[in-house]
Amino acid sequence: MSRFNFPEATPKLFKAMFDLATVLGTEAKIAPVLRDLIECRVSQINQCAFCQRMHSQSFAEHGGDPMKLAMLPVWRAASGFDDAERAALDWAESLTEVASQERISQSHRALLDHFEEDEISELTCIISTMNAWNRLGIAQHEFA
Template sequence: MSRFTFPNASPKLFEAMVSLATVLGDNAHTAPVLRDLIECRVSQINHCAYCLRMHSQSFADHGGDPVKLTMLPLWRSAEGFSEAERAALDWAECLTKVESQARLSQSHRQLREHFQEAEISELSCIISTMNAWNRLGIAQHEFA
C-alpha cells in the first residue's frame, strides 16, 4: 500500500533522482555487483524493504553470489567477502550511520587501500543516493 506516489507527486524531483542514478551507472568505476551489494546493505540498515527487494534482484541479475547476499548482515564475520568489499561495506555503514568523525576517518583510510579517489567519490555518491532513495521508499510504502 502506498502513502503517496513520488513520481506523480513530484515529477521533476523524481526525474532528477533517476538522472543521478543513471549517471552513476554510466561509465561507472564501481562494478555493478559491488554497487548492488552496497545498496542492499544500506537498505538493510535503513529497513527499506522495497529497495532491498529491488537491489537483491539486481544483485542476482548481475551474477552475484546468493550466499554472499544471505551473509550480508554478518559481513564482518563471514567468509567470502574480499578486502575491497569489506572496506566498501564499512564505508557504506559509516556514511549511513555517521557515528563519529574519527570512525569515518578510520574507514576512509581502509578504503584508500583498495580504491582510487574517483572510485571513493563514486562509492560515496552511491551510498548517499541509496540513503535518499531509502527514505523516499520508506515515506511512500507501508509494505514492500
C-alpha cells in the same frame, strides 16, 4: 500499499533523482555487483524493504553470489567477502549510521588500499543516493 506516488506527485524531483542514479549506473567505475551489494546493505540498515527487494534482484541479475547476499547482515564475521568489499561495506555503514568523525576517517583510510579517489567519490555518491532513495521508499510504502 503506497502512501503517495513520488514520481507522479513531483515529476521534476523524481527525474533529478533518477538521472543521478542513471549516471551512477552508466558511467560507473564501481562494478555493478559491488554497487548492488552496497545498496542492499544500506537498505538493510535503513530497513527499506522496497529497496532491499529491488537491489537484491539486481545483485542476482548481475551474477552476484547468493551466499554473499545471505551473509550480508553479518559480513564482518563471514568469509567470502574480499578486502575491497569489506572496505566498501564499512564505508557504507559508517556513512549510513553517521558514525563519529574518527570512525569515518578510519573507514576512509581502509578504502585507500583498494580504491582510487574517483572510485571513493563514486562509492560515497552511491551510498548517499541510496540513503535518499531509502527515505523516499520508506515514506511512500507501508509494505513492499
